[in-house]
Amino acid sequence: MSKYSEEFKLKIVQEHNETRIGEKKLEKKYGVSRSHIREWIKQYELKGSFFKPKRRFSGEFKLKVLNYQQEHNLSDYQTALIFEITQASTVRQWRKIYITGGTEALFQKQGRRSKMPKKSLIPNKPREEWTKDEELAYLRMENEYLKKYLALVQEDEKKKQQQKKEKEKSQLSEN
Numbered sequence: 263m264s265k266y267s268e269e270f271k272l273k274i275v276q277e278h279n280e281t282r283i284g285e286k287k288l289e290k291k292y293g294v295s296r297s298h299i300r301e302w303i304k305q306y307e308l309k310g311s312f313f314k315p316k317r318r319f320s321g322e323f324k325l326k327v328l329n330y331q332q333e334h335n336l337s338d339y340q341t342a343l344i345f346e347i348t349q350a351s352t353v354r355q356w357r358k359i360y361i362t363g364g365t366e367a368l369f370q371k372q373g374r375r376s377k378m379p380k381k382s383l384i385p386n387k388p389r390e391e392w393t394k395d396e397e398l399a400y401l402r403m404e405n406e407y408l409k410k411y412l413a414l415v416q417e418d419e420k421k422k423q424q425q426k427k428e429k430e431k432s433q434l435s436e437n
Contacts, residue, residue: 266294274299275306304343321369324356328368331357 274288278299285296285303331341331353338350338357347353359367384403385396392400 266298271302272306275302278303301348305346308343321365324360324368325365327353328357328360 274292274294277283278285278288283291285299288294288299289296327341327345327347330336330344331338336344338353341353342348342350356368363370384400385392389397
């Protein structure tokens with residue numbers, strides 16, 4: 263989701279076009295960086311609307327963008343405008359990835375690794391049919407869970423006792 267609404271962007275672009283107010287004055291008036299305002303103006307001039315942010319780009323698309331940029335000797339900003347990429351820094355990032363890792367790096371899936379195990383530790387069959395390894399893994403997991411739960415309960419009890427002591431102290435100091 264975009265930080266600024268389409269209506270807000272349009273308001274700024276129209277004000278710029280109608281009154282010829284500069285980007286610097288619009289920046290002060292609306293509290294938006296000049297680079298954002300410049301991007302919105304260029305996008306609107308080029309397309310008549312604003313680019314919709316895309317979350318995922320294929321490796322083929324990234325390679326096509328970088329090849330086009332190289333062939334036509336364009337800046338990151340110009341390339342982003344042509345291919346309707348919302349941020350020029352995205353093109354810059356792709357180029358860094360390409361330089362350090364080659365073509366294969368552009369095709370690799372980006373994102374964080376999941377901290378959750380892929381496979382459930384609890385077998386999907388009746389407990390009587392579990393192997394010794396499955397039962398051992400389950401019991402270890404259950405043991406860890408209970409230890410964590412007990413630690414949380416003890417921590418909660420400590421806090422309650424501390425609050426009770428503080429309350430008693432404040433009552434004594436009032437008398």
